Amino acid sequence: MKNIILIGSGNVATHLGIALKKRDYNIVQIWSNQINNAKILANKLDCNFTDSIKKLLDADLYILAVKDDVIHQILNKIPDIKIVHTSGGLGMEVFENKFTHYGVLYPLQTFNKNININFTNIPLCIEANNTKFENNLIKLGNQLSDKVVRMSSEQRKQLHIAAVFACNFSNHMFSIADTILSKSDIEFKLLLPLINQTVSKLTDKNPVDVQTGPAKRNDKEVIDSHLNNITDQTTKEIYRLISNSIIKDND
Amino acid sequence: MKNIILIGSGNVATHLGIALKKRDYNIVQIWSNQINNAKILANKLDCNFTDSIKKLLDADLYILAVKDDVIHQILNKIPDIKIVHTSGGLGMEVFENKFTHYGVLYPLQTFNKNININFTNIPLCIEANNTKFENNLIKLGNQLSDKVVRMSSEQRKQLHIAAVFACNFSNHMFSIADTILSKSDIEFKLLLPLINQTVSKLTDKNPVDVQTGPAKRNDKEVIDSHLNNITDQTTKEIYRLISNSIIKDND
Numbered sequence: 093m094k095n096i097i098l099i100g101s102g103n104v105a106t107h108l109g110i111a112l113k114k115r116d117y118n119i120v121q122i123w124s125n126q127i128n129n130a131k132i133l134a135n136k137l138d139c140n141f142t143d144s145i146k147k148l149l150d151a152d153l154y155i156l157a158v159k160d161d162v163i164h165q166i167l168n169k170i171p172d173i174k175i176v177h178t179s180g181g182l183g184m185e186v187f188e189n190k191f192t193h194y195g196v197l198y199p200l201q202t203f204n205k206n207i208n209i210n211f212t213n214i215p216l217c218i219e220a221n222n223t224k225f226e227n228n229l230i231k232l233g234n235q236l237s238d239k240v241v242r243m244s245s246e247q248r249k250q251l252h253i254a255a256v257f258a259c260n261f262s263n264h265m266f267s268i269a270d271t272i273l274s275k276s277d278i279e280f281k282l283l284l285p286l287i288n289q290t291v292s293k294l295t296d297k298n299p300v301d302v303q304t305g306p307a308k309r310n311d312k313e314v315i316d317s318h319l320n321n322i323t324d325q326t327t328k329e330i331y332r333l334i335s336n337s338i339i340k341d342n343d
Numbered sequence: 344m345k346n347i348i349l350i351g352s353g354n355v356a357t358h359l360g361i362a363l364k365k366r367d368y369n370i371v372q373i374w375s376n377q378i379n380n381a382k383i384l385a386n387k388l389d390c391n392f393t394d395s396i397k398k399l400l401d402a403d404l405y406i407l408a409v410k411d412d413v414i415h416q417i418l419n420k421i422p423d424i425k426i427v428h429t430s431g432g433l434g435m436e437v438f439e440n441k442f443t444h445y446g447v448l449y450p451l452q453t454f455n456k457n458i459n460i461n462f463t464n465i466p467l468c469i470e471a472n473n474t475k476f477e478n479n480l481i482k483l484g485n486q487l488s489d490k491v492v493r494m495s496s497e498q499r500k501q502l503h504i505a506a507v508f509a510c511n512f513s514n515h516m517f518s519i520a521d522t523i524l525s526k527s528d529i530e531f532k533l534l535l536p537l538i539n540q541t542v543s544k545l546t547d548k549n550p551v552d553v554q555t556g557p558a559k560r561n562d563k564e565v566i567d568s569h570l571n572n573i574t575d576q577t578t579k580e581i582y583r584l585i586s587n588s589i590i591k592d593n594d
Contacts, residue, residue, distance in 0.1 A: 305511030
């Protein structure tokens, strides 16, 4: 599987393309419905580009790195080729009854075209509909990343939900903290050492074992005082709900 | 203020004592109601120790680094000396009408006696009831940390609430992610690169500007699919509430 076509020209396609090229894979062609974006990425990877599904060339592997709804649109137009998608939220079954060799190659990271990233550290979750193709994908994955795992669609769905909590929702906690601090003319950066310390503990401990704070101590006096000092209703509700959830974990 | 007495022998007292001694402050004495703990810290700092408030020696500054409820008990037994507490949640007014020179020296970090920490990186929030004493505390703070800020009790209260969101609650998000993953036999460590990436963005961006995920995109299909795949009721409620809060921020 040395000759690869990338369907997509967004953040995932860009970083995946760069990582593959670095490992001497041959990127044959880029497809995008936005021809300008296809061209930009094709220039980076020194390859062909198109915005027409009908003009797709031959390759050993087609990687679909487009939004979930675009995947559905494209699948009906593609012949039976070796194909994977890169989506965390979408099952492998989207390929069923249309393709002989299909699977998923899901890089667990948020990408931004304009920010360089070391692909070696990114966990790659791999799944395929047959062992031989899966082994080939694992081999390819091992060229790109130090952390390649086999993962079923059901597991990946749970991983995606877990990632929403661990990343999207924790970021919203930072965001609420930022809002509270701005109202009091305190700079958010003051919290960075504490946030870094919180995260660095996860390297060798389970999060539940390093939980701290008033809810962990079941300190009702502090919790009530905090609730009285939060003006925004949604923020108050979040404080109450998460505190109760932490208290429940204590039992 | 070169001669200092530490009231307390816990995590904060230990790290503060070590940091002060490194900067050539003279730790005169450790007080703790647990004499063994007082002795352990006194040995480390090479100083006197006691468990009797009546046997407190003379010093230029008394630092109360004990739990909030212990502070209240101790205050009634101490003569009018130069005094600060190190609590994030407690106002400066606890000292009112009892002392002439009083204030707060609050290190914004979680401490563990057994884990070394670089005190220079820890923000110190300082407040006092008169400018001269406050300036002296700032001078002392600058010896210990690169990040010393003046902060009123009202600001510190909001900072404490913000820290609960940014650290305690984000850690609970990690904890929920961990629970979801264990049920699917996936190791939590897989999420670490994504978590580290999330936090590293905070160095030069506001959290609200780097928010990602289904709620940020207002992707109701994914949100509903996630809700259908979460079995625990509290977890489901947290998912719904935080998603709605993120969606509200989009407006």
